[in-house]
Amino acid sequence: MIKSIYTKESNALRVWFIAKRKEKELSQRKLAELLNVHHSIIGKIETGERQVNVVELIKYCKVLGVNPSEIIDK
16 A cells, blocks of 8 residues: 555656646746646645646646646556
C-alpha cells in the first residue's frame, strides 16, 4: 500500500503539469483564472501538496490544449 502522495508517478505528473504550463507561457495565476480556481490550488498541485483527480486532470489538459492520454500513456 502506498503511504505517501510523493510517488514517482505523482512527481512525474507534477513535472509534466509545470512543463506544459510553461510551454503555453502561462503564469500560475493565469492558469488558475482559466480553470476558474484559486491560484493557490495551482501552486499546491505544482509543489506536490495536492493531487488532482481524474476530472481535474481532464480540465487541466483542456485548458492547456493537450490530450490527457499524453500523460496517461507515460
